[in-house]
Structures are given as C-alpha cells and as structure tokens.
Amino acid sequence: MEGGSSTSGGRSWSIYGRAEITARYEILGSVGSGTYSDVYRARRLSDGLAVALKEVHDYQSSVREIEALQALHGSPNVVDLIEYFWQEDEDAVLVLEFLQTDLETVIREGKRRDGGIEVGEVKQWMVQILRGVDACHRRGIMHRDLKPSNLLIGADGVLKLADFGQSRILNEFEQIPTNEEWMPQPPTIDQGVSHPSVGGYENQAAQEQRPFNQEDYLQQLVDFKTRYGTNDADKESNLQDGDASCLATCSTGDMEDDPYKGSYSFVAEESAEHESGTLTSYVGTRWFRAPELLFGSVSYGLEIDLWSLGCIFAELLSLKPLFPGTSDIDQLGKIISVLGDLTEESCPGCSKLPDYNKISFNKVENPIGLIACLPNRSPSEVNLVKRLVCYDPASRATTMELLLDTYFTEEEPLPTPLSELKVPSTKTTHDGGSLGEFYNYGNMESDSDLEEFGPMDISTTERGFSIRFS
Structure with a gap:
C-alpha cells in the first residue's frame, strides 16, 4: 500500500x-x-x-x-x-x-505546580536540548521543526530530539570535529524487507579519537559563523527554498474568507521538493519559526534551529509560548511587537528577503521587549533567550557557546541531576487525556482570517504587491 x-x-x-x-x-x-x-x-x-x-x-x-x-x-x-x-x-x-513523555507535558505539569519548574530542572532540560541540537549541527543537520512535543523524555529523565521528517543535511557543510569521529553512510532505499543494523554500520565511537580542545572548537565556531552566516543570499553553503514566507505558506483558513485573495499573485508549490530536491515551502511549526522564514527566505542555515531553541527556552521559563501566532501574519506581528521593527540596522540584509517589501506593519515605537515576556526571571535567563531570539541569524549564539555559558556551569543552582528530575509518568493531551497525538503541538497550525488585523492597505509594486497592517 x-x-x-x-x-x-x-x-x-x-x-x-x-x-x-x-x-x-x-x-x-x-x-x-x-x-x-x-x-x-x-x-x-x-x-x-x-x-x-x-x-x-x-x-x-x-x-x-x-x-x-x-x-x-x-x-x-x-x-x-x-x-x-x-x-x-x-x-x-x-x-x-x-520514550514515555515529552517537554510539552513537562511544561504543562509545571503550570499546575506551585512555583512552576525549579530553576535547576529548567537548566537540566536546556542542557540536554542544547546537547541534542549540538550533535545535529556538528554533523550539518538542520532539524527544522524543533518544539516541545518533539523533545521526548524517558523515565530516567534523559531528553532526546525526535521527529526528523523535516530535517536536511547540509552536504557542503564542513563538520566541526567532535569526539565521535565517525559518519555513517546514508540509507540505501531498495526493495529489501528490513534493515536491522540501521544501514549496515556499527558505532565507531570507541575508535581512536583525535584530541580536540575547547580553544580549537571556539575558533572553529568563529570560522563557522563567518562562512555560514545567512546574510548573503548567494552563499553556496546555504540551501535554496521555495516560498517559505507567511504569505506563501498560508493554509486554507488564511485565504478562503479573505476578500483580497484575488490579489495574491503566487501560490506555494508543495510538489516542487519531490521533483527538484529543494527544501519544502513550509518549514517548522509556526510558533517556533524564524522571522526570515516568515519573510520568505530562500537561503538559510542552522540558525533557524537556534531561533526555535530561544522560543522553547522562553516557554520553559515563563510556562507559556513566546510568540503564539494565530496565523503566519499574526506570528510576524507578535514578533515585531516584542523585538521591534525588522530593519537593516537590526538585521543586515533583511531588505533582500523575498517578501520584505510585500508585507509591512506600522512602526513600533515602543516594543514590549523580552524582559516583559519573561517576568520574574533573572538577567542571565533573559540574556540566554536574547542571544537566540534576535533578528540577525549570524548573531544567534551557537549551541556550544551556550553550553559553555556560566549560567549552566557556574551560577547556582546548577542543573538538577537526572535522577532528581520530576518526570511525568506519561504524555498527556491539552485536556489532560493520556498519550495524545505523537509529535504534535496542539492546533497552532490553524490559521485565522486576515480580518482580525483590522484596516489594511494593499497596493501593487514592481515585485507584485504590498500589504500594510495598521
């Protein structure tokens, strides 16, 4: 079948x-x-x-x-x-x-407890997430769909990244050396029945390891940021995408009741990936999607995962989503209301994004700021999120930079030991039922009509059209 x-x-x-x-x-x-x-x-x-x-x-x-x-x-x-x-x-x-549960359930149960999730526990969850994403990025793998429900947790408190159905391996990515100097071969998809050895290789982690110290790694991080930043849309190391913007990825709910739908001059072609090998036009779950994707970036890299990490960490700290957009356009509006306007000053090169001149909002004179979104959290915690949730992809902190941060290594309390973590006995749904939809984060993909944004001005431009929201 x-x-x-x-x-x-x-x-x-x-x-x-x-x-x-x-x-x-x-x-x-x-x-x-x-x-x-x-x-x-x-x-x-x-x-x-x-x-x-x-x-x-x-x-x-x-x-x-x-x-x-x-x-x-x-x-x-x-x-x-x-x-x-x-x-x-x-x-x-x-x-x-x-694995019996996930981070979404941990957050939900944290809401029910007096005092929420203890700081030491928050740190332990964060450290494990960072290690998982770091393992991906060292091998040039973009997960592209990081969210709490894709972070599974076992009874022993070990957290593991899951659901790699949207992931992509950057073939031209120069891997950062690790203590696991092995790279298994990709699968050969044939008509065979089963593949019990997972591709026919064995873990070679026990092989002789090449010495690699912290200074070497930090230097390679600098080189990595220089070579694989996403400001230059023509860099060969970046992958080409279809329209991944808030307009191109609107679901039916965005469009069917929209009186202006006749003005839309393009549609997303989901089948293109199967024919050409390009990225999908719909990358990541909306609440955790980087702004460059919402503005139609066709050239992006590992930094989109780092933005998602910042949103996850903010939710761990506040026990509520940082940017819970009801549609892709609302998602952008929520981000701008917190971080301020997306400009060349805050994100060099952003004016070259495909839909930058097609969608605009009134200038935000007084953005809310991340401090207001994370009440009663320490400056170190707010700073941690700031280093990830920033407009300029090249400025986002890498996973290893964060793992070496004193917030995890020196500031008390230190990360709680795995054996002391409060691990839910099972995954629960939003209504408290058991074992809800696997790898699903509620109904955040349900888009709303454009009418909710009030007055808007639509005009034609040389590149197609522009929508301004008041």
Whole structure:
C-alpha cells in the first residue's frame, strides 16, 4: 500500500498486515497519528523491549528521517533508530526507542505546580536540548521543526530530539570535529524487507579519537559563523527554498474568507521538493519559526534551529509560548511587537528577503521587549533567550557557546541531576487525556482570517504587491 493506510476499528492494516513486522514485534496499540505518520507502541518479541513503530506515509520524510537518525546514531540526546522496514509499494516503518513523555507535558505539569519548574530542572532540560541540537549541527543537520512535543523524555529523565521528517543535511557543510569521529553512510532505499543494523554500520565511537580542545572548537565556531552566516543570499553553503514566507505558506483558513485573495499573485508549490530536491515551502511549526522564514527566505542555515531553541527556552521559563501566532501574519506581528521593527540596522540584509517589501506593519515605537515576556526571571535567563531570539541569524549564539555559558556551569543552582528530575509518568493531551497525538503541538497550525488585523492597505509594486497592517 503506497502513500497512506486504510483503517478499520482504529487499526492501520498496512502495518498490522505486514508479516515482516509482526514476526518481530507485538503491536500493542496506537500512540497517535499526524498528517504524514502513524505511531504505535510495540514490544520486541525477542527480548520484550518497548519500542515505537512510526509508519511514515511520505517518501521524502522517510528518507530524511532515516538519513538523519543514522548520521546521529549513538548521540545520547537524539532518539535511537533501532531498525526500519521498507518495501516497494509500502510505507516505511521506523522502529524507535519508546520514550514515555515529552517537554510539552513537562511544561504543562509545571503550570499546575506551585512555583512552576525549579530553576535547576529548567537548566537540566536546556542542557540536554542544547546537547541534542549540538550533535545535529556538528554533523550539518538542520532539524527544522524543533518544539516541545518533539523533545521526548524517558523515565530516567534523559531528553532526546525526535521527529526528523523535516530535517536536511547540509552536504557542503564542513563538520566541526567532535569526539565521535565517525559518519555513517546514508540509507540505501531498495526493495529489501528490513534493515536491522540501521544501514549496515556499527558505532565507531570507541575508535581512536583525535584530541580536540575547547580553544580549537571556539575558533572553529568563529570560522563557522563567518562562512555560514545567512546574510548573503548567494552563499553556496546555504540551501535554496521555495516560498517559505507567511504569505506563501498560508493554509486554507488564511485565504478562503479573505476578500483580497484575488490579489495574491503566487501560490506555494508543495510538489516542487519531490521533483527538484529543494527544501519544502513550509518549514517548522509556526510558533517556533524564524522571522526570515516568515519573510520568505530562500537561503538559510542552522540558525533557524537556534531561533526555535530561544522560543522553547522562553516557554520553559515563563510556562507559556513566546510568540503564539494565530496565523503566519499574526506570528510576524507578535514578533515585531516584542523585538521591534525588522530593519537593516537590526538585521543586515533583511531588505533582500523575498517578501520584505510585500508585507509591512506600522512602526513600533515602543516594543514590549523580552524582559516583559519573561517576568520574574533573572538577567542571565533573559540574556540566554536574547542571544537566540534576535533578528540577525549570524548573531544567534551557537549551541556550544551556550553550553559553555556560566549560567549552566557556574551560577547556582546548577542543573538538577537526572535522577532528581520530576518526570511525568506519561504524555498527556491539552485536556489532560493520556498519550495524545505523537509529535504534535496542539492546533497552532490553524490559521485565522486576515480580518482580525483590522484596516489594511494593499497596493501593487514592481515585485507584485504590498500589504500594510495598521
């Protein structure tokens, strides 16, 4: 069965009817489902190991997730791909370690506790997230969909990055040396039944390691920022995207009731990626999407993950989303109301973004500022978010720069030990139910009409059109 699965009685027969899977795993039930995948909890028959079976209905997402997880195999803060099954005319099924909860649930339960989440616990969650993202960026992997529900947590308190279906490996990226000097080969997608060795390689982390000190690494960070900054749209190291802006990625809800919809001169072509290998026109979940993407950036790099990190950290600190936009345009409005106007001064090169001159807001004389968004938090905590949530991609702090920050290494309280973390016993939904939709962050993708923004002025320009919101 290709491109999807039929269901009966809550079961996806494309997985329950696959003998190569049921011969090795007992499927215990559905964990949840999304647009491109269904996830099941299962038990490995040989030893009783609890696993998650992720049936992916999109070819490109399957390839990306397998390639990324193979490249990251053995990373302590990235979910482990145990094996995968893929046959002709069948969806790929990834066998992943099963983790009982996620950071979204930790935040939700923190709201219910007096005092919220303790500072030491916040630091421990942040450190683990940084280590996971650092492992990705060292290997030139953009996750592109970082959010609390994609940060899974085991009973032992270990946090792991998951859901790499939107990830991309920067082929021209010069990897930063690590203590794991190995790079597994990407998967060969053929008509084979199963791939129990995850691509046929073994972890070589125990091989002889090349010495690499902190000074060497920090120097390479400087070189990295110089070479892979995103100000210059023509840099070969950056990837080309389709329209990833707030206009190009509007869902039906943005457009169907819009009296001005006839003025839109272009549409997003989702199928382009499959034909040309370019990036998708819809990158990341809105609340955590970098502003350059909302303005249609066609040349971006690892820095989009760093913006997402800042939004996640802010939510850990305040227990509420930093920029909870109800539509892509509202998302931009919320960002500008906090950080101020996006200008050449705050972000050199921003005027070259594809939709910079198509969408504009009235000048924000007195932006709210991040301090107001993070009440009762220390200057160090606010500064941590500021170093990530800034307009200029090249100015965003790298993961290793933050891991070396005194906030984590010296300031009391230090990160809480894993054994002392308050780990929820299971993942819960927004209404308190158990085991909600896997890898899903509520309904934040539901766009609202443009009418909510009040008066707007639409005019034609040499590049198409411009919308100004009052």
